[in-house]
Amino acid sequence: MRLSPVLRRQHIDFMFKKHWLVQGKRIPIETGAEEKLKKKGIKVEDALEFIKEKPVKHERIQIVGPYERPLPLDENHPEYKEIPCYTLKHTNVLLEGLSQAQVLTKTIVADGTLPPKIEELAQLPAPAAIHENVKKAILSANVFDCEQKKLPKIKDPNRPAYNFPRILGITDRRRNQILTNKLLQLVEKSSDSDVTQSKYVVNDVESNITFNKEGDLIQFQELSHILVTSNKPVKHSVENDIPFVEIPDLFPVKHTVTLPPEHFYKEDSSYPFQPSVSVCHPHTTWLHYNATEVSNVYETPVTPHQILGRSLTHAFTIASAYAKQLYGEDTKDLPEPVYINCIQTDAQNYHFGVLELNTLDVDGTEGTKNVWYCKNNLKLYDSSRYFSGMPVLENYNNKVYGYINAFYNS
Template identity: 40%
Template structure:
């Protein structure tokens, strides 16, 4: 039996509270100080007369620090009479990948391209590098010294109930540390020859406006980590991967833009954040964070794996389309040379790998059209089953070495 502190009948907090109430009713005793001051000719002034003195308020403006408030009405500089569907980072599509296919005129393959699969089979990661990666996972997810309030965890059966929040490493920091560790090990595996042709940039924004069925749609999305290269990834031959042999999903009775919010305040322009003449301007791979607090449905239901994959597909399209507009102009439809972008999405435990090839910006393709975009995907895989302290000791269970192998192959793609 566990012994506890002795509890008294009179709660000490209640006692002090009542004591202050009783003491507050006491009348201050006359000390004779005012009479003594008057006898010495020292005036006594009531402090309330000084405190309540009314002063005229003179408004003034701080130049250059506080921007003027602009009302969001028809006089706003970004106001457009025609509304626009605006898809941003925190949103997901209702139907996930199917809706992304219909929206972006894209066909899906449930495997990676053949040349990538062959490289995966032939790639062997050294045992020493695998052991180093396991220690890096523990360093990023367990040993880091950050202590902040972690994200809110909800019970699905009780949506209104919130569990107590713990202190620990935030999901955003876990993702960033883990991705940096994986990229470092990929650089060690690939060698200086490949590493010298890569550049890594953090928090890069892309803006792509498109029009489909007279609807304006704008993608304003961010790549948490963006890897560029000195040369583009070699596109796949559409004669081998025949997109016209597949049918696009039918979303009837809903529209392709369902759950995408609309706005009248936007700037209709294309934005690829890297200059065209820069040596490392070609897009290579985007790394995306997808923690539970990063995305949500407009109607409050839990986000599914299919919706997360649709989010990665849209982000890969935004990167490729922004680059295509920069190279070939704002009016380009069928690209002279397709643009390929690799996408890796994670929440620091599971990983999704995909490859997107942009062939056309004409999103209203027919059923038998050869000009369609391609999306190659791999089933979601876990890096581990459990990572944390077990009986007071750091533990990493069921480490999956295929994750680092896929990273290495994606890093070395050219």
């Protein structure tokens, strides 16, 4: 017979485990010493009081680092407020997309129509040299730029655990940056010098607005990737006999859904340009849709309807930040409407919109309303990439450039 089964019967690990369990639950045995000592009049002290060291409170040391540390986000923070503010940032989207944006901004939508002047200008043919340069810009943004950064992980829904090699390439942020800036440069180069001299172009400027809607405090924080301003406010002559999409009823959803409540915020609105600047009037704002940066609060993929909603809230933010700077924070109905053009793009699809801002009072659905004219989903090209080692640009659509040009020159 082999010895090991016998020997293993006395498993030492098992014994140790049991021993720890028993020892952990040990009850102190009454020895009667305490009573005896008490009888003799000797005071009994708890031993633990002498063993435990009292914790020494150290003062917080101010560490001088390479940069100033941010303040802790607690009630002593200078921006802390009791009342939460529902905040929409440019990296977030609304759950109900355009419909929710309509409710929040009290806007009716003219879908598929732009002001007649823009439509007229958009039909003007551009010279072939310009289109050649647009194609160069598209290729430069999608193919020829040297950026090599990690692109999002590739996932195959059929085999979700499979790890594909990580591809390095041009990120969507860089692609949008290159393409929109080059397109705008081209438009400016081909425009008259009077027009370009009256305009001003800035990159990456922030506008914030805070407003009340039916008792809720709401804030929009938007970033214009390109903001074209001009020396006089942009004006559009508009038609009123268009079929408008009225403000929908979102029930059972409340209009603040997917706007996270924040306790740290500034109450006032901000428009990036000082009023003393001569070219402070917003003209056209360009909004990038970077798929890696913009997401839903609940991690579901962003839908096309939600992307369209972004355009409206973005244009509304910049227009009303400007209007608030011009007419004061508490203005309700504006003496004359503020217009702003908005172009949203993910480098391939272009969404054009013009906002007519009539009122800053967004309570309810009655009374003066804002109007949003839009023409969405225009494709600049079908695909542009390295296809089996060759740079490719498929189906360039020359109409989009016409609209961009018309927006700039309107």
